[in-house]
Amino acid sequence: MLKKVFGSAVFGVEATTITVEVNVDSGIGYHLVGLPDNAIKESNFRIAAALQNNGYKIPGKKIIINMSPADLRKEGSAYDLTLAMGVLVASKQIKAETIGEYLIMGELSLDGNLQPIKGALPIAVKAREEGFKGFILPKQNAKEAAIVDGLEVYGVDNITQVINYFDKGETLEQTIINTREEFNKSLNFPEFDFSDVKGQESIKRCMEIAAAGGHNIILIGPPGAGKTMLAKRLPSILPPMTLHEALETTKIHSVVGRVKDSGLMSQRPFRSPHHTISNVALVGGGSYPQPGEISLSHNGVLFLDExxxxxxxxxxxxxxxxxxxxVTISRAKFTVTYPSSFMLVASMNPSPGGYFNDPNAPVTSSPAEMQRYLSKVSGPLLDRIDIHIEVTPVPFEKLSDTRKGETSVEIRKRVVSAREIQTERFKVSNNVHYNAQMNAKQIRTYCKLDDASMQLLKTAMERLNLSARAYDRILKVARTIADIEGAKDINGTHISEAIQYRSMDREGWLG
Structure with missing residues (x-):
């Protein structure tokens, strides 16, 4: 007897429906075809034990299972439940007239319990698109899949529940989530607050500008000056995620199995990989491509310390x-694209010893050593960072001050106001939402300068020997400063402040 059941494969951040055709006929043998990987090939042992321990069995007949489309590589253990249900129905051990209306996924333990899977959210989105009535999956992933409206989602603990649902008409508990209500309820404020930072008012100002315009920023200073402390607090002043951004971000984290049972992500991601990371782990890739840290930081912050x-x-x-x-990852047979719209926040010491060229510093470095150390970061990469700022040590008077500084809530209000101006400005542009995303044409349109401001920028370009990209970055930052102040046009004050945030373009900035 031939029976079809349905599963799904995830490529990039999109899912593809897989038709599992199970044919049970006279003879002997178990044949699994359709480009399965080793984890799927080993599934027959898990399925045999799970069925045996729950009162069923793999029949001693010729079983041919085809995973269609057969030229698409399938990987992972999430097809165990799909294959097991196909075998039971095709061998007439159970009746399941409506099984074709459901998408079924789950990894089996030997006792029949289900283990969580990766990519539940993109699979649920695809199931709704293709008109499936419901999605049956492990209970640990139910909240994640239930984010998708218009699809019945059933989280189960054991294969017996699935068998009884189809064969005996027993009910399964449907997981229902009001996406908007859950999203709004979980917009809690992060634990880190700018009021904890003593002094560093100029750096806080930089962080506010970076958050308001989505600009990349690098902090340069000696150990203990507060670089990491400031970076960790940046997400607390970023505007709250929109529902669309939350869904987009959750989908990426779902692919790598990082959502677990939390459902929709409502906080902007903050990723801080160690400096020993490989380029594949950072941008994504591998034999079977997975998102890297830059994609896991999508709509959030990527912090590169040291x-x-x-x-x-x-x-x-x-x-x-x-x-x-x-980021687009190409292989011989396929190409996947992962979104990676993130804010880059980097920090570094000015020298190998960690201190400026100060004879009183605990560890001093010569100018040549400092230059060699700084040359590890290429000019083209620094060009792509809009704001360079020096972080100096906090004096004792400010460290011992018991007064609380400005809170993240207060700073965030100004950031949100500036972002609203940008949203209105770019409402006709599909892929541009804030100033840092402006292209050359939009810079010329929205960053017009008067004669005095143009002369000021010209002088800075000539003296600092700035590149064309740095010129554009200064205009973008100046536009953001003007937005924070609610100014319609950019003036000389905005330009001069933006020029000050190009520390690493200045000759002799080391002191």
Missing amino acids: LPEFKREVLEVMRQPLEDRE
């Missing part, structure tokens, strides 16, 4: 994603 300690080739692979805000 930037010169990263391998140069690792940093260089970020150049294209920083410009295009997506």
Whole structure:
């Protein structure tokens, strides 16, 4: 007897429906075809034990299972439940007239219990698109899949529940989530707050500008100056995610199995990989491509602490994603694209010893050593970072001050106001939402300067020997500063402040 059941495969952040055709006929043998990987080939042992321990069995007949489309590589253990149900129905051990209306996924333990799967959200989105009535999957992934409206989602603990649902008409508990209500309810404020930071008012101002315009920023300063502390608090002043951004971000984290039972992600991601990371782990890839750290940071912040300690080739692979805000991974037979629209926050010491060229510092470095250390970070990468700012140590008077500084809530209000101005400005543009995303044409349209401001910028370009990309970055930052102040046009004050945030373009900035 031939029976069809349905599963799904995830490529990139999109799912493809897989038709599992099970044919049970006279003879002997178990044949699994359709480009399965080793985890799927081993499934017959898990399925045999799970069925045996729940009162069923794999029949001693010739079983041919085809996973269609047969030229598409399938991987992972999430097809166990799909294959097991197909075998039971095709061998007439159970009746399941409506099984074709459901998409079924889950990894089996030997006792028949189900283990969580990866990619539940994109699979649920595809199931709704293709008109499936419901989606049956492990209970741990039910909240994640239930984000999708218009699809019945059933989270189960054991294969017996699925068998009884189809064969005996027993009910399964449907997982229902009001997506908007859950999203609004979980917009909690992050644990880190800018009021904890003593002093560093100029750096807080930089962080506010970076958050308001979505600009990349690098912090340069000695150990203990507060670089990491400031970076960790940046998400607390970013605007809350929209529902669309939350769905987009959750989908990427779902693919790598990081959502677990939390459902929709409502906080912007903050990723801080160690400097020993490989270029594949950073941008994504592998034999079977997976999203990297830059994609897991989508709609959030990627923090690279001790930037010169990263391998140069690792940093260089970020150049294209920083410009295009997506990364494309090509293989001989397929290509996947992952979104990677993130804010880059980097920090670094000015020298190998960690301190400026100060004779009173605990560890001093010569100018040549400092230059060699800084040359580990390429000019083209620094060009793509809009704001460069020096972080100086906090004096004792400010450290011992018991007064609370400005809170993240207060700063966030100004950031949100500036973002609203940008949203209105770019409402006719599909892929541009804030100033850092502007292309050359939009810069010319929205960043017009008067004669005095143009002369000021010209002088800075000539003295600092700035590139054309740095010119554009200064205009973008100046536009953001004007938006924070609610100014319609950019003036000389905005330009001069934006020029000050190009520290690493200034000759002799080391002191």
